[in-house]
Amino acid sequence: xxxxxxxxxxxxxxxxxxxxxxxxxxxxxxxxxxxxxxxxxxxxxxxxxxxxxxxxxxxxxxxxxxxxxxxxxxxxxxxxxxxxxxxxxxxxxxxxxxxxxxxxxxxxxxxxxxxxxxxxxxxxxxxxxxxxxxxxxxxxxxxxxxxxxxxxxxxxxxxxxxxxxxxxxxxxxxxxxxxxxxxxxxxxxxxxxxxxxxxxxxxxxxxxxxxxxxxxxxxxxxxxxxxxxxxxxxxxxxxxxxxxxxxxxxxxxxxxxxxxxxxxxxxxxxxxxxxxxxxxxxxxxxxxxxxxxxxxxxxxxxxxxxxxxxxxxxxxxxxxxxxxxxxxxxxxxxxxxxxxxxxxxxxxxxxxxxxxxxxxxxxxxxxxxxxxxxxxxxxxxxxxxxxxxxxxxxxxxxxxxxxxxxxxxxxxxxxxxxxxxxxxxxxxxxxxxxxxxxxxxxxxxxxxxxxxxxxxxxxxxxxxxxxxxxxxxxxxxxxxxxxxxxxxxxxxxxxxxxxxxxxxxxxxxxxxxxxxxxxxxxxxxxxxxxxxxxxxxxxxxxxxxxxxxxxxxxxxxxxxxxxxxxxxxxxxxxxxxxxxxxxxxxxxxxxxxxxxxxxxxxxxxxxxxxxxxxxxxxxxxxxxxx
Amino acid sequence: xxxxxxxxxxxxxxxxxxxxxxxxxxxxxxxxxxxxxxxxxxxxxxxxxxxxxxxxxxxxxxxxxxxxxxxxxxxxxxxxxxxxxxxxxxxxxxxxxxxxx
Numbered sequence: 001x002x003x004x005x006x007x008x009x010x011x012x013x014x015x016x017x018x019x020x021x022x023x024x025x026x027x028x029x030x031x032x033x034x035x036x037x038x039x040x041x042x043x044x045x046x047x048x049x050x051x052x053x054x055x056x057x058x059x060x061x062x063x064x065x066x067x068x069x070x071x072x073x074x075x076x077x078x079x080x081x082x083x084x085x086x087x088x089x090x091x092x093x094x095x096x097x098x099x100x101x102x103x104x105x106x107x108x109x110x111x112x113x114x115x116x117x118x119x120x121x122x123x124x125x126x127x128x129x130x131x132x133x134x135x136x137x138x139x140x141x142x143x144x145x146x147x148x149x150x151x152x153x154x155x156x157x158x159x160x161x162x163x164x165x166x167x168x169x170x171x172x173x174x175x176x177x178x179x180x181x182x183x184x185x186x187x188x189x190x191x192x193x194x195x196x197x198x199x200x201x202x203x204x205x206x207x208x209x210x211x212x213x214x215x216x217x218x219x220x221x222x223x224x225x226x227x228x229x230x231x232x233x234x235x236x237x238x239x240x241x242x243x244x245x246x247x248x249x250x251x252x253x254x255x256x257x258x259x260x261x262x263x264x265x266x267x268x269x270x271x272x273x274x275x276x277x278x279x280x281x282x283x284x285x286x287x288x289x290x291x292x293x294x295x296x297x298x299x300x301x302x303x304x305x306x307x308x309x310x311x312x313x314x315x316x317x318x319x320x321x322x323x324x325x326x327x328x329x330x331x332x333x334x335x336x337x338x339x340x341x342x343x344x345x346x347x348x349x350x351x352x353x354x355x356x357x358x359x360x361x362x363x364x365x366x367x368x369x370x371x372x373x374x375x376x377x378x379x380x381x382x383x384x385x386x387x388x389x390x391x392x393x394x395x396x397x398x399x400x401x402x403x404x405x406x407x408x409x410x411x412x413x414x415x416x417x418x419x420x421x422x423x424x425x426x427x428x429x430x431x432x433x434x435x436x437x438x439x440x441x442x443x444x445x446x447x448x449x450x451x452x453x454x455x456x457x458x459x460x461x462x463x464x465x466x467x468x469x470x471x472x473x474x475x476x477x478x479x480x481x482x483x484x485x486x487x488x489x490x491x492x493x494x495x496x497x498x499x500x501x502x503x504x505x506x507x508x509x510x511x512x513x514x515x516x517x518x519x520x521x522x523x524x525x526x527x528x529x530x531x532x533x534x535x536x537x538x539x540x541x542x543x544x545x546x547x548x549x550x551x552x553x554x555x556x557x558x559x560x561x562x563x564x565x566x567x568x569x570x571x572x573x574x575x576x577x578x579x580x581x582x583x584x585x586x587x588x589x590x591x592x593x594x595x596x597x598x599x600x601x602x603x604x605x606x607x608x609x610x611x612x613x614x615x616x617x618x619x620x621x622x623x624x625x626x
Numbered sequence: 627x628x629x630x631x632x633x634x635x636x637x638x639x640x641x642x643x644x645x646x647x648x649x650x651x652x653x654x655x656x657x658x659x660x661x662x663x664x665x666x667x668x669x670x671x672x673x674x675x676x677x678x679x680x681x682x683x684x685x686x687x688x689x690x691x692x693x694x695x696x697x698x699x700x701x702x703x704x705x706x707x708x709x710x711x712x713x714x715x716x717x718x719x720x721x722x723x724x725x726x727x
Contacts, residue, residue, distance in 0.1 A: 603723050604723070605719055605722070606650050606651070606658075606719060609649055613650070
């Protein structure tokens with residue numbers, strides 16, 4: 001393997017950048033941002049170099065140094081280099097790099113821009129850690145680091161109470177998932193005696209029944225981690241609130257990379273899951289997709305609509321993994337990173353143009369005022385809806401085709417319904433924001449953003465347009481996902497990839513009809529309106545959608561109440577049993593004897609002299625007197 | 627009457643007890659200090675008598691040491707008492723109770 005040191009550099013450059021910014025250049029905005037952008041851009045260049053030298057399947061797929069050796073626990077600090085991780089390297093450094101550049105423009109007015117870039121670099125390091133990890137422990141550590149940097153970035157404007165609350169909510173919800181993840185890891189280690197992915201894969205492939213009766217449980221516990229990070233039902237509540245962070249953060253962490261980490265982890269550990277676990281995973285994914293799409297229909301905050309669509313698309317990916325389809329899942333993950341980052345960044349550009357207004361019913365008529373942003377937004381929208389030949393069409397179609405070929409018609413139906421809903425709310429957003437009349441003073445004074453923000457938009461727009469047929473599926477399809485998933489994919493040329501959806505014509509037609517229906521409804525309802533006509537038509541259902549099906553309220557009433565109750569009981573036990581009887585007894589005894597003994601210390605010199613002499617006399621009596 | 631070792635030792639013991647009583651009972655720092663000197667000299671007397679009756683000079687050498695050390699001790703101690711008096715306007719042990727609870 002040539003350039004074996006490059007992956008290490010790619011991994012550690014962002015960490016170095018975060019450290020340098022925090023320690024030395026916190027006062028200087030420009031230098032800090034350039035260091036951070038440089039680190040991730042260098043990472044991208046090195047990824048290209050590494051792939052051009054070694055290809056997607058390097059001869060040596062792991063490079064490791066021994067890190068921990070306790071008893072029979074051997075943990076390496078190692079990097080896994082195969083098609084899966086290298087393609088993710090492209091996504092993280094490429095899309096991440098563009099978002100870094102965009103942030104330079106977006107955050108330019110902010111006083112603490114240096115801190116922002118330090119956190120961004122820390123995040124990039126942690127995300128690369130997840131992608132490159134060759135064992136569960138290293139992945140878990142990076143997993144937690146990603147949680148920390150997400151916490152720091154959501155709460156970046158910590159002077160706003162809502163941002164602080166959202167950061168805490170995201171962190172704690174993720175902790176719940178990570179708790180299960182940790183248990184899953186411990187269970188796998190306890191049964192199989194190793195944490196290394198390749199070793200585990202060999203063991204499971206050699207004897208599929210090696211996990212015994214724990215197979216389903218271990219798989220589902222590890223899936224808990226993905227449930228938290230990828231915001232799957234029932235832990236989906238944190239992602240919409242996370243939009244309190246700056247928009248580039250929403251694009252990088254809560255659309256393109258971090259939330260995709262759960263799906264990536266599922267693909268990385270695919271060998272662990274048996275059929276039952278995969279079935280649960282697929283239904284959770286499908287349910288999340290439907291639920292989030294329904295919620296998105298009645299939101300009025302531009303970023304929240306995109307956040308719910310992210311949830312829904314993540315549901316798609318998880319569903320695809322559950323349907324024995326890691327390749328469609330990773331394909332959709334990659335195209336989603338392109339078009340969702342594009343949508344978020346375009347939304348950010350709109351927000352800046354509107355002077356920090358996020359309510360879509362105060363926008364309108366921006367098509368002419370923001371010529372570049374509106375066009376990139378449209379491309380992102382078309383890709384999200386799955387209009388051919390944009391990227392989303394190919395990846396979404398591959399997921400629908402996967403459900404079709406697995407004969408899971410319920411999930412296929414959900415997928416088609418979600419596709420229709422996606423188109424509906426996307427074009428609702430588009431019609432209300434960019435077309436029609438200006439609905440506020442700010443909208444009539446909106447202006448286009450500077451080039452440093454629009455240039456990344458244009459680059460991402462190109463990828464959102466052509467991402468569907470530039471060899472992405474081939475690369476993911478060449479990955480060895482374990483014995484259950486081998487040998488389904490042949491290499492295709494670009495022309496063949498363009499026409500790939502024609503192989504399963506049924507799903508393609510259903511998907512296209514769904515898109516058409518969604519668009520027609522959105523067009524008839526939302527062209528040239530100044531307020532939302534839907535609540536009058538749907539009645540109670542619209543209120544439910546708008547209030548996110550009252551999940552926050554339900555959690556407030558059940559989980560948080562129960563938690564408060566447990567806390568109160570623990571508090572009582574601590575106060576009366578532990579403190580009162582246990583510690584109180586010892587403390588009281590010490591106190592009492594102290595009070596008694598202190599009377600010996602009179603503070604009178606002559607008393608001491610007398611006691612001293614008396615002592616000497618007693619000693620003399622015993623030594624000499626007998 | 628023949629004066630033997632035990633007479634000297636008796637005098638020395640009486641002096642020592644007087645000094646000790648002074649240290650324990652008197653309240654004035656200067657008097658306590660003089661009582662301390664009395665105890666030292668009682669010890670000196672005992673040492674000299676042992677030296678005389680044993681026919682060796684060891685005890686007398688020790689006495690010289692004690693006198694020297696006592697002189698140094700008086701210099702330091704008196705200085706401390708004077709300093710204390712200047713600060714507190716008193717040389718009575720009842721007034722020196724800032725360490726008391």
